[in-house]
Amino acid sequence: MNTKKKKVVVIGGGFAGVQCVRNLDENLFDVWLIDKLNHHQFQPLFYQVATSQIEPSSISFPLRNVFRNKKNVHVRMAEVLEIDPAQKMIITDIGDFTFDYLIIAIGCKTNFFGNMNIEQNVFTLKTTYDAINIRNHILQTFEDIISAKKDEKQALLNLVIVGAGPTGVELAGAFAEIKQHVLPKDYRELIFLLLKSCLLRAVPTR
Ligand SMILES: Cc1cc2nc3c(=O)[nH]c(=O)nc-3n(C[C@H](O)[C@H](O)[C@H](O)COP(=O)(O)OP(=O)(O)OC[C@H]3O[C@@H](n4cnc5c(N)ncnc54)[C@H](O)[C@@H]3O)c2cc1C
Structure with a gap:
């Protein structure tokens, strides 16, 4: 290792971190890429994983693989807990x-937006694991509906998406697609006309 090289620590192997590491000159810098996950995630397609349209592996790319050919890049899977600017040091769950x-x-x-009721009761969609959770929940719910009592069925047939930005709209659209083309083939016992999707969007209060 060239001792004159400066040591750069990059926290986060998302879009910004990966792009930044790619562009750091290997003659000038030794780079330590630290992420609590061992893979880069392509977030724009989380909604397709959540609705079983693609596999998680299609949008998850191991960071070690991404930087396999960059000898100056060292990948570490660790959660950063604290930064000590005075010591020029980060503290992580695997060491400093x-x-x-x-x-x-x-x-x-x-x-x-400060709404605790939503925070405590929803699934979030910020990681591949979140997308898998949603997918599993949807599939489990359909399994439950089949054996649910008549008066319990309708509650299980309501899907509520909070947030009508691009992700909410894409998720609702993908869900409409699987409701029409996929789920009726797998769950022939269910009447999918009863399935209600609701997309909620905040509006300014007076
Ligand atoms: C569902 C969804 C759909 C989206 N669709 C689009 C789209 O269609 N078009 C578009 O332009 N943008 C889209 N975005 C936004 C886009 O994905 C983000 O703007 C982009 O990912 C931000 O990049 P980033 O590198 O700043 O953060 P991220 O990509 O979120 O990466 C942050 C990284 O930091 C790591 N990290 C966080 N905290 C720690 C810690 N304490 N220690 C170690 N590691 C840590 C995380 O594990 C993660 O890998 C979407 C986002 C979501 C959630």
Whole structure:
């Protein structure tokens, strides 16, 4: 290793982190890419995983594989817990890493706009694991509907999507597609006309 190289720690292997690491000159920098997940996620297609249209592996790319040919890049799967700027060090759940330069590319969290009721009761869609959770929940719900009592059925046949931005609209559209073309073939016992989807969008209050 060239000791004159500066050490760059990049936290986050999402779009920003991966693009940044790709562009760091390997003659000048040794790079440590730290992410709590071991794979890059292609978030725009989470909705297709959530509705069983594609497999999780189609949108998850192991970071070690992405940087296999970059000898100056070291990937570590770790959650960053704290940053100590004075010591030029990050503290993670697998140990500490020092740096000359630190790049923080940790993305964002779901915004519930202070609505605790929603926060406590919904599935979020920010990771591949979230998408798999939604997919499993939908499929489990259809299994439950088959054996549910008549008066319990309708509640299980309501799908509510909170947030009518691009993700909410895409999810609702994909769900409409599987309702029409896929689910009736797999769950022949169910009457899919009874399935209601509801897309909620906030409007300004007076
Ligand atoms: C469902 C969905 C659909 C989207 N669709 C589109 C679209 O169609 N078009 C579009 O342009 N954009 C879309 N976006 C937005 C786009 O995905 C984000 O703008 C983009 O991913 C942001 O990139 P980022 O690198 O800043 O963060 P991210 O891609 O979120 O990456 C952050 C990384 O940091 C890691 N991380 C976070 N905290 C820590 C920690 N403490 N320690 C270690 N690692 C950590 C995470 O594991 C993650 O890998 C969508 C987003 C979502 C959620």
